[in-house]
Structure formats: structure tokens, C-alpha cells
Amino acid sequence: MARRYDPGRRERIIDAALRVVAREGIAGLSHRTVAAEADVPLGSTTYHFASLDELLVAALRRCNENFARTVRESDCLADPGVPLAGGLTRLLEEWFAGGRGPAELEYELYLAALRRPALRAVAAEWADDLGALLASRTDPATARALVALLDGISLQVLLTGGEFDAAYTREMLGRIVDGAGR
Amino acid sequence: MARRYDPGRRERIIDAALRVVAREGIAGLSHRTVAAEADVPLGSTTYHFASLDELLVAALRRCNENFARTVRESDCLADPGVPLAGGLTRLLEEWFAGGRGPAELEYELYLAALRRPALRAVAAEWADDLGALLASRTDPATARALVALLDGISLQVLLTGGEFDAAYTREMLGRIVDGAGR
DNA sequence: CCTGGTTGTGTACGGGCGTACACAACCATC
DNA sequence: GATGGTTGTGTACGCCCGTACACAACCAGG
Structure with missing residues (x-):
């Protein structure tokens, strides 16, 4: 055997x-x-x-780790000299530059949590981790909103087959960030 | 027979x-x-x-129509006296008040476009329709960003199993809307 | 009433699926 | 080197799937 x-x-x-x-x-x-x-x-x-759910949980977790490492290694967010909105936009730009493939993979696993409660905890981790990372540069609520807007913009690109628009993205992220100061 | x-x-x-x-x-x-x-x-x-894809296209289209009708019948957006961010928040609030079920259904069909090119056109229609509706109260880019943020916030609720937070939603939508005026 | 074409059904085939489980391979202990 | 427990495999069962297709039901024109 x-x-x-x-x-x-x-x-x-x-x-x-x-x-x-x-x-x-x-x-x-x-x-x-x-x-x-x-x-x-x-x-x-x-x-x-x-079960397959168990395998999906492991796969999504691995995905999250890869993404978190990428973010940490990129200096888009680390340098306080770079505006937060600009850094995030560049990050997303680099991500989409790799083609639909990787983005599609990550979002498919992430979105699978909609119907699979087993994945919810891992999906929540992802949002929290990214939120925590951003929270060092702004307040928690703003950080959460930035994650939401990033998700929404990415999805619009992926779901409708459109192009990523960096200027638009930077502008809208900026509105969220700037709103925190008033 | x-x-x-x-x-x-x-x-x-x-x-x-x-x-x-x-x-x-x-x-x-x-x-x-x-x-x-x-x-x-x-x-x-x-x-x-x-094919099942064909059936899904029809189902998603029907969903879109239902949603569009709901939005049109609701007066959350029609009255120019109500701030845009507040109206949208109330709309979302009513939507979530119906429980996870309807929201889950609509998003599952919408998100299916990620992997099914046949659905992309219908998903794009949905985003465009809602965007067009909002564009009557603001500029097109802002309208698109509002849709993206709504998607992102809704997804966070649905994927992580969290609660819908109206005050937070109103605040962040407001930042996008207000940013248009500067 | 017949007849040819169109619309809609029932059934059966081959294939992929999750799952269960007997059992082979291995390892530790004596 | 026997033995008993653990870890990992191969195989086979029953189920549900999409698809194809012969054929029943219907309809219009002659």
C-alpha cells in the first residue's frame, strides 16, 4: 500500500x-x-x-496569511510620510496588476463565508486584521470603513469586469480618511 | 404525457x-x-x-427588478429634504430588518458573477442602475463610491455575521457625500 | 379527417460525488 | 521478532447530477 x-x-x-x-x-x-x-x-x-468546509477554512486562513505578509512587506502603509489613502491605493493597484487570478481566488474564498458559517470566523479575522493594521494610522471606525470601501471597489471591478481606477479610488479613500479629522 | x-x-x-x-x-x-x-x-x-447559467441570469435580473422597485417605492431617496446619507442608511436598515435571508439571496446571486462571466453584464446593470438613481442627487463618481461603500458595509455584516450599525454607516456615507462639495 | 411541424415530457445513461470501512504499513514496547 | 495500537490507503456503494433523445400532445392547413 x-x-x-x-x-x-x-x-x-x-x-x-x-x-x-x-x-x-x-x-x-x-x-x-x-x-x-x-x-x-x-x-x-x-x-x-x-469535510470540504474544513479544507476551505484552512485555505482561506492561508490566503489571509499570504495577504497579511504582502501588506506588511510592502511599505505602502508603514511610512507615515505617505498619505494613507495614497498608500492603500498603491497597494490595491499592485494587487490588481497581478491580473484577475489572485484577486479572484482571494475574494472567492472570502465571499464563500456568506453561505458557510464555518468560514465566518476566518473572514472576520481578515477584516479585523486589516482594520487593526490601518487603525495605527487612524481611528478604528475609519479603518473599518476603509476596509469596506476597498472591498466594495474591488468587487465592482471583479464583478462587472471593469478596470481599476486609481485616481477615483484615492479620491474616495481620501474622503473617508479626511472625514475623520473634522 | x-x-x-x-x-x-x-x-x-x-x-x-x-x-x-x-x-x-x-x-x-x-x-x-x-x-x-x-x-x-x-x-x-x-x-x-x-443551462443553469441562463437560469441564474434570469433569477439575478428578477432580483434586480425587485430591488429597484423597492427603492423606487421607498421615499428614502426621493425627498431632497432628507440628506442622501441618511436616506441610504434608512434604506439599508429596512433591508436588513427583514433578516439575513433576503440579503443573503441577493448578494449570493450578485457575487456569483465573480466566477460566471454570463452574470457580469447583469451585475454591472445593477451597479449602474443604482448609481444612476443616486446620480440625480450627486455626481456620478460619488454615486459609484456610495454604491461601493454600501456593498462593502453590507458584506462585512453578512460575511462576519456582525450587526448592522446605522450610525456608523450614516457617518461614513456622509463623508463620501460631503467630500463631493469641496 | 388527415398530416406535417412544433412544443413539451418521460426516461435512461454515463459520470462525478461524499462517505464508509476493511486492511496494509508502520512504530513502540517488550 | 512477536504484538498491539496508530496512521494512512484503496476500493466499492449509493446518490445526484447534466444531458440526450424518442416520442406524446397539440395545432394549423389542406
Whole structure:
């Protein structure tokens, strides 16, 4: 039966799940497709993840970590000399520059929380983490609104197939930020 | 074979599809489930809608119409005496007062456009229609941003399972609106 | 009344799915 | 090196799916 010693198989399954979702969407995710993608036996996926929800939770969490690292490594937000709205706009611009793919993947997992209560906690973490990051440059309510507006603008781009408009984005984020000072 | 004369069967199938999606999500929508819900033979659903995408397009369009009618009938936006931000907040408040159900249904269909290009045009219509409605009270860019922020705030509520916060919403919408005047 | 075309149905096929479970491989203990 | 517990696999079952298609019901023109 060829059982291999394979630590980190769990992680490889999560990676495979992300590739499957990126390619075919959550609708195309099944124990079988992810097993094939990760090149592990079918039983292995059900063994490590009792349900697809569990696998999705792990995948979304991994996504969040990747995004958080990207944000932290980018200096768009760190430098207090750069206006907050401008930094956020640049961040989003870089993100969309990578094409629809990555953005679609992250949002699909994030939005899946709408129908899957198991994902809600992770989705909330994401919003909170980003909010906390921004809160160091403004107040919590404003930070939350910035996250909401970023989500809304990104969705408009992704859902309607439109283009990302940096000037417009900067302007509107600016209105939220500036409103905090009055 | 009992073929009935049944005009409006197409419409009844769309209604049934909305009920199915409301109850079980898009994942639970199939030719069979919708046929059972509409109490028509299986072949009837494939006859009227060649693919599920086609059915989803019809369902989303119907949703849009319902929402547009609700907005038009509500006087939250019509009265120029009411501040725009306040009117929108009240509209959203009434919407959420109906429970998660209706909001979940509309957003699930709307967000499905992320992965289904066939729905993009209808999703774009929705955003444009609402934008056009708001544009009569402000400029187009501001109107678009208001829609984006409304989407973002609604999503935060629905995805994280949180509560709708009217005061916060009014405040942030207000910042977008007021920013237009400077 | 027949007849040819259109509209709508029932059924059956092949395929992918989640899940269960017997059992192989491994490891620690003696 | 036997043994008992744990970890991981292969396989098979039953279910639901989209799709195709023969054919019933209907309708209009002759």
C-alpha cells in the first residue's frame, strides 16, 4: 500500500486546494480533484480534512496569511510620510496588476463565508486584521470603513469586469480618511 | 404525457429557482431541485433554460427588478429634504430588518458573477442602475463610491455575521457625500 | 379527417460525488 | 521478532447530477 513518510502533506493538500480553486472555482473543489492535484490518494484528503468546509477554512486562513505578509512587506502603509489613502491605493493597484487570478481566488474564498458559517470566523479575522493594521494610522471606525470601501471597489471591478481606477479610488479613500479629522 | 397549457411557466421556474437558492444556496441549484420546487417535469427546466447559467441570469435580473422597485417605492431617496446619507442608511436598515435571508439571496446571486462571466453584464446593470438613481442627487463618481461603500458595509455584516450599525454607516456615507462639495 | 411541424415530457445513461470501512504499513514496547 | 495500537490507503456503494433523445400532445392547413 506504499505508505510514505510525508510530513507537511497537510500543507501540500492546502496548496493544491488553492490551485484547484484558482483554476476551477470552489464549485470545482472536491476530495477527488484536490487529491489528484496534490498527487495523494483520495483517502488522504478525507483523512486530513473531514469535510470540504474544513479544507476551505484552512485555505482561506492561508490566503489571509499570504495577504497579511504582502501588506506588511510592502511599505505602502508603514511610512507615515505617505498619505494613507495614497498608500492603500498603491497597494490595491499592485494587487490588481497581478491580473484577475489572485484577486479572484482571494475574494472567492472570502465571499464563500456568506453561505458557510464555518468560514465566518476566518473572514472576520481578515477584516479585523486589516482594520487593526490601518487603525495605527487612524481611528478604528475609519479603518473599518476603509476596509469596506476597498472591498466594495474591488468587487465592482471583479464583478462587472471593469478596470481599476486609481485616481477615483484615492479620491474616495481620501474622503473617508479626511472625514475623520473634522 | 399530460401536456398542460401553462403560460408563464417560465416565470414560475424563475420564482422556484429563487426559492431554492434562498433555501440551499446556488450550490443546491440543479435542474432537478428547481423542477421539484416548481412542480414541473425535469425536462421542462432544461427546455426553458438550456443551462443553469441562463437560469441564474434570469433569477439575478428578477432580483434586480425587485430591488429597484423597492427603492423606487421607498421615499428614502426621493425627498431632497432628507440628506442622501441618511436616506441610504434608512434604506439599508429596512433591508436588513427583514433578516439575513433576503440579503443573503441577493448578494449570493450578485457575487456569483465573480466566477460566471454570463452574470457580469447583469451585475454591472445593477451597479449602474443604482448609481444612476443616486446620480440625480450627486455626481456620478460619488454615486459609484456610495454604491461601493454600501456593498462593502453590507458584506462585512453578512460575511462576519456582525450587526448592522446605522450610525456608523450614516457617518461614513456622509463623508463620501460631503467630500463631493469641496 | 388527415398530416406535417412544433412544443413539451418521460426516461435512461454515463459520470462525478461524499462517505464508509476493511486492511496494509508502520512504530513502540517488550 | 512477536504484538498491539496508530496512521494512512484503496476500493466499492449509493446518490445526484447534466444531458440526450424518442416520442406524446397539440395545432394549423389542406
